[in-house]
Structure formats: structure tokens, C-alpha cells
Amino acid sequence: MTRILTRAALVLLAVLIAAYVLLPILVIFPMSVSENGFMAFPPEGFTWDWYRSLSTDPTWFASAGQSLTVALASAALSVVLGTLAALALVRGRFPFRRLALLAMLSPLIVPYVIVGLAVYIAFLKVGLTETPLGFVLVHTCLGVPYVMINVSAGLVSVDRRLEMASMNLGAGPVSTFMRVTLPAILPNVLAGALFAFITSWDEVVVAIFLSGPGMTTLPVKMWSGIRVEIDPTLAAVSSLLLLVLIGTFLLTGLARGIQRLLARRSSVNLDHSGV
């Protein structure tokens, strides 16, 4: 009896926490379909107008496209650099290793405002503000630590004997990394890539410094949008972004579920194999 009560209490607590975390986000959707011309809660009536106006405004799509390009490019670069850095820091024996680690992690520690200001001043001189390249360079910097932390965790648990076996069988260091080490740490690499992508995708502080008429990423456009006009178009954009995010999570969850199902089936096969 007490066990049931404890369980019920636990479930209730979980639901409450989930509501606390999610409600402020989910409030966006009702606002985006409200007939009220100002973003307001509770919503009044129901209309798709704000989505319609969004679809007729090409600047939103331009920003979204620029954000996506920057996020994809910086995630890709972060994966390459972060993985290499993790390899060096986990496997390497060189002086100032801890100092190098700290330097690599500093983008996580230094406030984005400071990074933004410093980069802005530097980039102005070389003309990199308001350019995709400038954004990619900075966001890669912010993404590398996430990849590095994830990949390091994976590398530590890789069985070195697998790599030794590969070398013993005639594969050189690079070949061994691609064929044996990388498959083993792939989940960590992908997790790092996801973090790096999201970091770039919704990064707003540094982006404000670098944005201008020449280039504006989506978060900056949203931020400046709400300062100029507070109609629910912004809520519509946010809702769409949320939808994409939820879709991604559902897809990864589904993929993982299928994987587990397949694993279980093959282990069932094993039970029948005898020997």
C-alpha cells in the first residue's frame, strides 16, 4: 500500500516538474493562433493569420536559411576539431595538457557578452562581421567544447585492445581510428554534433554583435522583431521552431526504440541457437 502511495507521489511530482518546465514554452502556441493583434495571454478567438503573414514575409525565411547554414557548418567544423582535440587530450602525453584542456573549455566559461564584444572588435577590422564565415568561426569556437567533452567521455571507455588488435592486423593509426575507434565513439560524436548545432542555432548574444543589415540569424531577427512589433507572428515562428524540435526528438526516440527492438530479437535468436 505504501509502495503504491510512494509511486503515486513520485508520478505526481514528475508531472508537476514537467509542467513547470514546459508550460512557459507551450503557452507560445495558443498565442500564435490568437485573434488579438498583440501578443497576449489568454488568447482570444482562433486564426491562422499570423502563420499566413509569416509565409508571405521572405525575410523570415532568409534568416532561417542563414541560421541553418551557419549551424550546420559550425556543427560540422566543431565535430572535426572537437574530436581531434579529445583524441589529443585523452590519448596524448604532452606538457601543459591541463592548460590546453582549460583553454579549449574556456568558451563555456567566458560570458558570451565578452566573447561577442571581443569578436566584434576583431572582426570589424578584417571585415568578417555580417558574414556567414564570421558566424561560423565564432559558433565553431562555442561548439568545440561540447563535442570535446562528449567524445572524451566516449574515448575513455574505448577498449584499447581493440585498437591494438586492429594495428596488429595491419591497419595503420588513421585506418584504425576510422574503422575501430570512430564506430565505437559514434554515439558520442553525434551527441556532440547535436549540442554544437543547437548552440549555434539558438545563440543570440554573440550573434547580436555580428548581425546587421547584411546578415541576421533567426534568433536575432526574433529578438529585434519583438522590439519593433509585438504581433503574434513571432509566436508563430516560435511554435514552428518548437514543432521542428519536438519532431527531431520523437524521431531519435523512435530510432532508439527500433534499435532496442532489433537487439532484443537477435538475442532471442541466440537462445535458440544451441551450442
Next chain:
Amino acid sequence: MSQNTTDSRPDDQAGASINVEKVRKQYGATTVLDDVSLDIRAGEFITLLGASGSGKSTLLNIIAGFTKADGGRVHIGGRDLTKVPAHRRGLGMVFQHYALFPHMTVFDNVAYGLRRHGTAKSAISGLVAEALEMVELGHLAKRKPSELSGGQQQRVALARAIVFRPPVLLMDEPLGALDKLLREQLQLEIRRLHQDMGITFVFVTHDQEEALTMSDRIALLQSGNIVQIGSPSDLYERPNCRYAAEFIGVSNIFSGECRDGVFDDRINGAQYRLGSAASGQALMVRPERLAVRPGIALSEPEDNAVEAVVEDCVYLGSFRTVHARTSGGDLVVARTDVPRGEDGVHPGAKVTLTWKIEDGRVLA
């Protein structure tokens, strides 16, 4: 003990000799290998035997090319490979805990070495099938390692190591993770593989029984030095030091001094005659060389004898062990036949332990 035959081996020299010359390895202040030299003949089955920390695995890793020696040279098949990286040495190796690639099928695991060595695609599947047949796993080629039992995984690891016909097969405690029955079965299979292939096997283990069963020769290591090297019977019958005698098999060791062809055991107040002139502070007799006679029996002229009181008799089916305490406090173990009836050897009984003069061995 098995017969360590050499006559069933193919004549063509498929194996390579290995010459380890004054190899030295240090980790910080600890000397793991202390100028070790070892000549391994082409085609022989040699076991590096030792307790953990003796340096046996380090020596194997230096031969494999995974560990860099601080000094010395390694020649394999007459070539100096000291500076050649592991992936260009072309040696086969079986690792502790198998080290199969978890994301590949059994087939791909075994084919891995062939592909890296640039074997023609058309030849690969035939060679892999042949290697899997040798370890009787042909039907499991499409499985993943996680779907195999420990014994099957070890067989795959063997197939993967021999498929490209290396001149040398290195094995690092390959049977350590298996249960006793499976281990004994695989020991015989590995010996059979050795005889079929005729290549050089270097086997690392801490299990002296395994070493005796499998090897042509055993190199016994102790804290970075080879203390004795020889055939299993050399090491068992003629250990050259107390460590070797105690590490391999069960041994009864009396302390004392050699004087004029006689070993003076002061602790037990006895004198033992020696077969040949020797010097040393210990006399060793193996349990199966001891005879147990009830009461205080006069020994035959060709025997040595010591009196003792039986503490325990253990019946083990095909034989019996008698544990007896001498007057000086030494615990002596004798291994005897099981008597048909009561033979007067039971706990508390006074007995005389005798052995032939030539069965006693003086140790330094």
C-alpha cells in the same frame, strides 16, 4: 603431462625465429624488464610464464610492437624489427578478453586482417571460411561477437589471428576468462593448431599447469628476469632455484646445508644423501616421489628418509595426498596410490617418508 612432440610438424619453415636481445623496460622507478634476452626457435611453442608483474605481458607487447623498449633489440625471422610499428610486423595476436570488433560480424572480424594486407577480394571469403572451419565455427560467420559465448569468441579471435598465415602467433592469457573445462578443451585445440600450422607460438600465462600442458619450452619470469628456460620436464624435474621449484607444481623443500655429499637437515635432525656433489641451502622433493610407510621403518640403503606425523589424508579418486608434519615443523605433502584397505596411514599416525637419492634436488 602431454608429450611435447616435434616430429608431427611440417618440414617447410612456416614459422619465424624470434631473438630478443637485452630488452629493457622501465616505468618510472620500476624495472619491468631487466635486460632480458631470449631466443625463440622457428616453429616452437614457447610459454612466457610468471606471476602478475613479472614482465611477461610487457615482453609480449614489445615483441608485438605495442610497447617501445627502453633498450635492446628484437629480431623476428632474422630481421631487426625493433623500430618497426606494430601494423607493419605482420604477426598474429590473440588478446586477453578476445578484443573482437563489436560492430562487425564474425566474418568481417576474420576478414579484417586480410583486407588490410591487401588480399584479393575474390580470395577473402574462401580464406575466412577455411579459418573458421579450423576453429569449427563456419556456421556462425554472420553473427555479431555479442551473440557468441566466451569460448566461441575466443575461437573467432584465433581464426582472425591465423587467417593471414602469420609467421608468429602471440597469445596474451587467451584462456584466462574461460571456465576450467572449456579452458582444457581449448588448450588441446591450440596445441593441435600449432602442430597443423607449424608457425611459432608465443603464449603468455600465469597458470603453470597450462604452461606444462601446452609448451615445447617454458621461460619462467620473475620481476623482469628470466629465471629459468627449458622444456616442461626441465622446469618440473630440474628447477634451478627455489622460486622455480615453488612456482611450478607442488614442492617439498627442506632447509639445510650440503657437506661432503650429504645434505644436513638440522631442523628435522636428519641427514640425506645426495646423488651428486652439489651446493645449496635447500633440498626439494616432489610429492609423487615420496613414499609413505607407517611407523618408523628403516629405509632401504638407496633411500633417504624423514619421520613425520600425519595431519590429513585427502582422497582424490585416482590418488591420495598425505599431509604430514616433521619433528622440525615442516609440512610435507606426499602423493600416493590409494591403498586397497587400511594401510596404517591416517591422521595422527607416525610415518616415515622416503625417497630415492636421485629424486632429491638441491636448490640454491
